[in-house]
Amino acid sequence: xLATLVLFIPALIQMFPLVYLLCVSSKEGAEVIQYPPKFFPxxxxxxxxxxxxxxxxxxxxxxxxxxxxxxxTLCQLFTxxxxxxxxxxxxxxGKEIVTALIVATMMVPGxxxxxxxxxxxxxxxWLNTYRALVVPFSASGFGVFFLFQFFKTIPKELxxxxxxxxxxxxxxxxxxxxxxxxxxITAFAIYSFVGAWNQYLWPLIVTQTTEMQTAQIGxxxxxxxxESMSWGVIMAATAMLISPTVLLFIATQKQFVRGITMSxxxx
Amino acid sequence: MKRNSPKLAWGLLIPTLTxxxxxxxxxxxxxxxxxxxxxxxxxxxxxxxxxxNYQVLLSSPDYWQSLKVTGLFLLLTVVPSLLxxxxxxxxxxxNPFFQNAFRTFFLLPVAISSSMAAMLWIFIYNPTAGxxxxxxxxxxxxxxxxxxxxxxxxxxxxxxTIWKEIGFNVIFFLAGLTAIPTELKEAAELDGASTWQTxxxxxLPLLSPTLFFVSVVSVINSLQSFGQIHIxxxxxxxxxTTTLVYNLYRDAFVKFRTGLASSEAVILFGLIMMATLFQFxxxxxxIHYG
Numbered sequence: 001x002l003a004t005l006v007l008f009i010p011a012l013i014q015m016f017p018l019v020y021l022l023c024v025s026s027k028e029g030a031e032v033i034q035y036p037p038k039f040f041p042x043x044x045x046x047x048x049x050x051x052x053x054x055x056x057x058x059x060x061x062x063x064x065x066x067x068x069x070x071x072x073t074l075c076q077l078f079t080x081x082x083x084x085x086x087x088x089x090x091x092x093x094g095k096e097i098v099t100a101l102i103v104a105t106m107m108v109p110g111x112x113x114x115x116x117x118x119x120x121x122x123x124x125x126w127l128n129t130y131r132a133l134v135v136p137f138s139a140s141g142f143g144v145f146f147l148f149q150f151f152k153t154i155p156k157e158l159x160x161x162x163x164x165x166x167x168x169x170x171x172x173x174x175x176x177x178x179x180x181x182x183x184x185i186t187a188f189a190i191y192s193f194v195g196a197w198n199q200y201l202w203p204l205i206v207t208q209t210t211e212m213q214t215a216q217i218g219x220x221x222x223x224x225x226x227e228s229m230s231w232g233v234i235m236a237a238t239a240m241l242i243s244p245t246v247l248l249f250i251a252t253q254k255q256f257v258r259g260i261t262m263s264x265x266x267x
Numbered sequence: 268m269k270r271n272s273p274k275l276a277w278g279l280l281i282p283t284l285t286x287x288x289x290x291x292x293x294x295x296x297x298x299x300x301x302x303x304x305x306x307x308x309x310x311x312x313x314x315x316x317x318x319x320n321y322q323v324l325l326s327s328p329d330y331w332q333s334l335k336v337t338g339l340f341l342l343l344t345v346v347p348s349l350l351x352x353x354x355x356x357x358x359x360x361x362n363p364f365f366q367n368a369f370r371t372f373f374l375l376p377v378a379i380s381s382s383m384a385a386m387l388w389i390f391i392y393n394p395t396a397g398x399x400x401x402x403x404x405x406x407x408x409x410x411x412x413x414x415x416x417x418x419x420x421x422x423x424x425x426x427x428t429i430w431k432e433i434g435f436n437v438i439f440f441l442a443g444l445t446a447i448p449t450e451l452k453e454a455a456e457l458d459g460a461s462t463w464q465t466x467x468x469x470x471l472p473l474l475s476p477t478l479f480f481v482s483v484v485s486v487i488n489s490l491q492s493f494g495q496i497h498i499x500x501x502x503x504x505x506x507x508t509t510t511l512v513y514n515l516y517r518d519a520f521v522k523f524r525t526g527l528a529s530s531e532a533v534i535l536f537g538l539i540m541m542a543t544l545f546q547f548x549x550x551x552x553x554i555h556y557g
Contacts, residue, residue, distance in 0.1 A: 249378035
């Protein structure tokens with residue numbers, strides 16, 4: 001089978017950095033820098049993991065990432081569901097302009113807004129807080145647009161029938177529209193969470209102390225502040241910081257892939 | 268049922284409109300204004316200097332260098348990552364058994380951020396204890412000091428980036444390939460088409476919308492790369508990995524040259540728009556929407 005061989009090599013290459021990470025992180029002391037290097041460690045040692053945990057607040061980094069990414073996701077879901085319902089179901093003057101404005105925000109890259117946003121938050125004394133990490137991302141033009149597309153596919157007759165039964169608009173939104181749009185909402189939630197979790201430039205600029213750093217920023221700081229530290233320890237810290245998302249990905253692969261493709265194709 | 272309910276409609280829009288106007292629309296406009304100003308470090312006071320910031324940029328060799336680096340990085344990341352992911356996706360799609368066995372291996376990097384990907388590669392590139400140079404050594408090739416050699420640093424950052432991007436691309440290519448009806452491929456084979464002909468005349472045309480989407484996203488992502496550069500090389504050696512975004516970050520938040528950095532942001536915005544529009548124009552001629 002030629003295909004097997006052809007696929008086996010890139011699969012090996014794609015897995016190599018992760019396997020290597022595990023091997024280096026479980027080597028002991030001088031074993032990491034010995035020459036010639038051995039790929040596999042002599043035995044499993046958790047010393048590096050222990051030392052990494054003692055020299056940096058890794059749990060705190062993960063906790064910060066979790067808080068920030070979860071808050072951003074929930075805020076974006078809330079604001080986008082309301083706005084998407086308004087634009088897809090209600091009539092008012094100026095609707096076209098508002099829709100165009102919201103869609104236009106999707107095209108503005110983060111680098112363009114980052115300097116004024118930094119000034120804004122500095123003048124509010126918000127730097128180095130969770131608010132600084134969350135609030136600027138608590139709405140999403142993409143989220144509104146994506147859910148808007150989906151809400152439009154739900155028949156209007158359903159809402160008219162519910163209204164005749166005395167169901168208010170808000171009750172209809174949360175009791176019928178939201179459950180009916182669950183695939184789209186899940187897709188957007190996954191997309192939003194991954195994006196928030198992986199943010200780098202913004203948290204780098206607005207966090208100033210170790211207590212506020214997210215996992216992405218914490219790992220870089222950990223390395224640059226511990227130049228003399230053994231690579232084994234740095235790799236152990238990396239392993240611990242990537243394991244939550246990697247394990248989550250393995251466990252929820254199907255939904256994850258569906259979420260990413262759905263949100264991508266419609267966008 | 269009441270057709271008009273403007274109060275409720277605006278009420279529901281308020282949260283989104285407040286956030287987007289405060290943190291996207293207003294700052295985008297302010298960046299534009301700032302780009303015509305000279306702002307003193309640590310103060311917000313600025314005075315108009317007309318096009319001076321743009322003139323300074325366009326006459327600065329460092330800025331042209333960063334444009335060149337960005338272009339090179341774009342080529343080194345987008346082309347190989349699209350090509351490799353397409354090949355991998357085609358092989359996986361043609362072989363359901365291996366798809367089940369290998370798919371996770373290829374998709375896993377999706378769960379890893381660019382900065383974590385950089386951490387995975389940083390030790391591989393280590394000139395003395397890293398596995399890359401050891402392997403090259405065994406083959407009799409002297410390995411360079413990847414991250415601090417001006418000739419190789421950008422290649423090293425690009426490889427780590429490609430490694431990370433492949434997962435995302437494969438997901439989309441697989442989704443696109445699964446959507447192509449098997450009957451079409453079978454019909455082509457029955458008509459005596461070779462594998463290559465089926466690929467060239469049936470599969471690729473039907474996959475073109477996905478190819479277009481993935482290439483647009485890849486170009487935008489590549490232009491905005493930051494985390495891996497910050498961790499692997501911090502823009503060095505000798506500016507060989509200082510892209511437009513990295514230059515902007517340094518001017519804004521290390522050198523505190525706000526006005527100058529704002530004009531860089533405006534130019535970057537223009538370039539991203541141009542790259543996207545260009546791809547849309549190319550696509551109009553080539554894409555086949557089944």
